[in-house]
Amino acid sequence: MNRPLHCSLVFAWMLAFWSQAAETKPVSTPTPAGMATVPAGIYRPLFRSDRDAKEVAVKSFHLDVTPVTNADFLEFVRAHPRWQRSQVKRIFADESYLTHWAGDLDLGPNAALLARQPVTQISWFAAKAYAAWKGKRLPTTEEWELAAAAGFTQIDGTKDPEFQRAVNRWYSTPTPATLPAVATGRTNCFGLHDLHGLIWEWTSDFNSTLVTGDARGDSGLERQLFCGNGSFGATDRANYTAFMRFGFRSSLKAGYTVHNLGFRCAKDL
Numbered sequence: 001m002n003r004p005l006h007c008s009l010v011f012a013w014m015l016a017f018w019s020q021a022a023e024t025k026p027v028s029t030p031t032p033a034g035m036a037t038v039p040a041g042i043y044r045p046l047f048r049s050d051r052d053a054k055e056v057a058v059k060s061f062h063l064d065v066t067p068v069t070n071a072d073f074l075e076f077v078r079a080h081p082r083w084q085r086s087q088v089k090r091i092f093a094d095e096s097y098l099t100h101w102a103g104d105l106d107l108g109p110n111a112a113l114l115a116r117q118p119v120t121q122i123s124w125f126a127a128k129a130y131a132a133w134k135g136k137r138l139p140t141t142e143e144w145e146l147a148a149a150a151g152f153t154q155i156d157g158t159k160d161p162e163f164q165r166a167v168n169r170w171y172s173t174p175t176p177a178t179l180p181a182v183a184t185g186r187t188n189c190f191g192l193h194d195l196h197g198l199i200w201e202w203t204s205d206f207n208s209t210l211v212t213g214d215a216r217g218d219s220g221l222e223r224q225l226f227c228g229n230g231s232f233g234a235t236d237r238a239n240y241t242a243f244m245r246f247g248f249r250s251s252l253k254a255g256y257t258v259h260n261l262g263f264r265c266a267k268d269l
Contacts, residue, residue, distance in 0.1 A: 029269045035062040036191040037269070041155070043142040058146050063139060064264035066182040066193045067201060068130065070107055071115035073122070076130045078105060083126055093123035096257045116181035118199050118262040124254040127202045127263040138204035139266035141249070145242075148195040150188040157188070170197030171241045175260040196241075202263040206249045 031037045040060040045053075077084045084104040088097055098121050102108035107115060124138075131137050139147070151160025158164065166186075183193045195201075252261075 029062075032062055032267060034065055035267065036065050037061075038063050038143070038147045038150075038190050038192075039155075041146045043146050045142075056142050058140075058142050060269055061139070061143055062267040062269065063143070063147055063190075063192060064136075064266070065187075065191060067118035067199060067262045067264045068127075069115060069182055070101070070117055070119045073119040073130060074105065074107065074115075076133055080129070080133065083129060088126070090255075092125040092255060094255050094257050096121055096259075097123060097126070098257075100259070113178075113181075117179045118182050118194070120179070120199060120259055120262045121257040122202070122262060123257050124202050124206065124252070128204070131263075131265045134265055136265035136267045138202055138263060141203040141205050141208060143266055144195075144201065144203050145245075147188075147190060147192055150190050150192075152186060153189055155189060163188075167196050167241055171244055173197075175199070179260070199260045199262045200245075200248055200258070202261065203249070206252055207254075 038061055041058055043056045043058050045056065081087055081104075082089075085098040085101060086104050100114075100121055128138055149155075149157050151157035151163035152166075153163075154160055157167070180198065182198070185194055185197060187193050188195065252258075
């Protein structure tokens with residue numbers, strides 16, 4: 001074999017090897033600042049119709065370590081005046097939108113405290129717009145529930161007695177008039193703060209199981225949620241905190257704002 005041909009064959013073999021290696025080597029995505037990576041897992045819906053899957057595979061994703069704060073949201077409305085309190089269209093937020101602020105760009109006399117608190121009185125539309133501004137999105141219900149199911153020390157929070165006691169205590173305690181600052185509580189094993197015990201949080205598909213008298217596809221879910229039948233058909237009848245979240249989400253509309261309802265952002269890997 002002459003030398004030029006030999007060199008060409010070796011180069012072609014090396015190129016093919018490198019190409020195959022590039023195809024098979026997994027691409028690692030660095031975790032963005034202020035976010036944690038939630039590994040892939042299985043979500044088991046609390047309620048489902050006969051047509052729905054018993055288990056939902058959730059891909060790994062990034063999630064904000066803390067809820068979005070008033071200071072964070074103030075930056076957003078400065079950049080996008082149409083989301084300021086006096087400018088927002090009523091179709092996108094009800095009359096209580098950001099009413100705990102002193103003005104469009106003024107957090108008020110307790111600004112230093114309010115700045116560290118999670119932003120609330122925020123509609124789904126506003127939360128979605130903020131997430132898009134950050135190059136992120138709202139987490140799905142499956143993603144949020146998967147992340148929130150992790151305990152202090154292990155991924156399966158049901159096997160973490162201390163976590164279970166804390167969760168039950170949190171959901172049995174009314175929201176205080178003055179919210180604590182974010183990140184004052186203990187993190188779960190993914191490094192996430194405040195998924196329980198601080199505020200409720202919007203999800204991208206909060207109304208995916210809308211239980212109303214006019215819901216054509218609820219397969220009897222509406223009847224199951226009344227009185228003693230409330231746990232009938234549920235995957236975990238003892239998980240009353242999940243019932244509370246399910247009931248709360250089902251009561252919302254995208255333009256609603258609530259004094260203890262905020263959000264955090266997610267991002268694909």
